[in-house]
Each structure stands twice: as C-alpha cells, then as structure tokens.
Amino acid sequence: MTKIGYKWGVHRTLMGDRRVKSALPETVWFSEENLWSMLKRHKTVILKPSGGTGGWGVIRVRDLGGHWFEIHSGPRKRIVSNRKTAFTSISSITRSASSRYLIQRCIDLATFRGAPIDIRVMVQRKRSTPWTVTGHLAKIAGKGYIVTNVALSKGFVLPVRQALKGSNMSGRPVQAVIRDLCDTALWSAQRLGRFSTVVGFDMGVDVNGRVWMIEANPKPAISLFLKLKDKSMYRTIMAYMKR
Incomplete structure (x- = not known):
C-alpha cells in the first residue's frame, strides 16, 4: 500500500474479512x-x-x-x-x-473523566510463528482534544482494564470487551500482515461496550508501554522484536 492510500487500503482489505467487517466504521x-x-x-x-x-x-x-x-x-x-x-x-x-x-x-467512544478513550493493541509474530497479542493499553485524550495521540493532545495512558472500569461504558463485562479487542486485532493482523511481523491497532470501545477497529499502524510507538507502571508488556513486545 502506498502512503497516500494506506488507511484506505487497510480499510478495504479488512472489509474482506467477515469477522472484522462489522467492527469497521x-x-x-x-x-x-x-x-x-x-x-x-x-x-x-x-x-x-x-x-x-x-x-x-x-x-x-x-x-x-x-x-x-x-x-x-x-x-x-x-x-x-x-x-x-x-x-x-x-x-x-x-x-x-x-x-x-x-x-x-464518528464513534461515540467511551470516556474516562470526560475524555475519549481508544485502545492500542500490539500484535506480533516471529517469522513463521502465529500472531500473538503482546500488549494493550488505553490512551486518554488531553483536555479539549478529539484525538487520543498522547504526544499531540498531552494525554496519558492507563491499563485497559482500569480505563474501562473507570469509564462511562455500560452493558458488558470489561473482560468480555478486552477479549473482543484481542480477537479482532488478531483476525485483522492475519488479514493484513502477510509481509510484516508487528502491527499496532488503534481500536475503540463505544458507550455500549461494542468494539471498533479504527486504524492500523505498521510502525507503532512502543515507548507508550514504558508509560505504564507495569513494564511487563513492554518487555514482551521487545522480546518479539529481537531476531
């Protein structure tokens, strides 16, 4: 996919997977x-x-x-x-x-203290090994911003469970939502990642607990995981990066 059309190319490719199609806005x-x-x-x-x-x-x-x-x-x-x-x-x-x-x-994203949340899910593999979810975190938008990019909006990160438990999401158990996030990310990586070994997915959870696939990042910022108090996900991600 060219840079000009990368997000469109991702969207069209994922539309071809019946497991992911319903999660695409x-x-x-x-x-x-x-x-x-x-x-x-x-x-x-x-x-x-x-x-x-x-x-x-x-x-x-x-x-x-x-x-x-x-x-x-x-x-x-x-x-x-x-x-x-x-x-x-x-x-x-x-x-x-x-x-x-x-x-x-525009998805009506769940919010944490009034700020929209999205979820970064890291999916990786080592050459011919199966795709694996190696980490996930919640990005909370900075005050007044619609984007959750931490550097741009001066937002912050939290463990997914903590963010969803403290959010205005209702109607579904948090663990079920996390399972849907991971499953959808894995299916998407299988569809997209023919030539890659890492994809970072930005995903949404709406106020009803429905999971949405927002976009894929072929070069995700791993340093976000250093901002979590528990560094175990960062260590797992880095272990997969080593050849």
Missing part, C-alpha cells in the same frame, strides 16, 4: 457530496488524511441542526451557520495535507 473518500451524505446518516463524522500519522490533521464535524455545524480541529472549535462556510473551512485544512482525506463515521 463506515469510511469513504472526502468530497463535498460524501460529506453531506455521511453527516445526514451519522450526524458526526471524522475527517483524516489517508497517509497521516500521529493524529495530525484530524477534524471532527458535527451537524448541529438548522444548518449549523461545529468544526473541531486540534484544540479549536468553530461553529458556522451554513454549508458553504463549513465546506470552505474544512477544505482550507484538508488542502494543506500531503495525502487525500477520508471521512469516517
């Missing part, structure tokens, strides 16, 4: 027609560059009703009063990116 290429169509169906969408990393360039757009729209990029929010102004404002951001933008349904 609806995703389309950014265009004016697609923007209004997606907002009509979902009311809130996420726009992100298909070749981007680290949470840079992510935009959340909300249809507030009555032709009012909220545009949230980085720590800044802007409310505009018509479609033309909204699209002009969004386009001014997307034009500065080096890759085309995607539009994705």
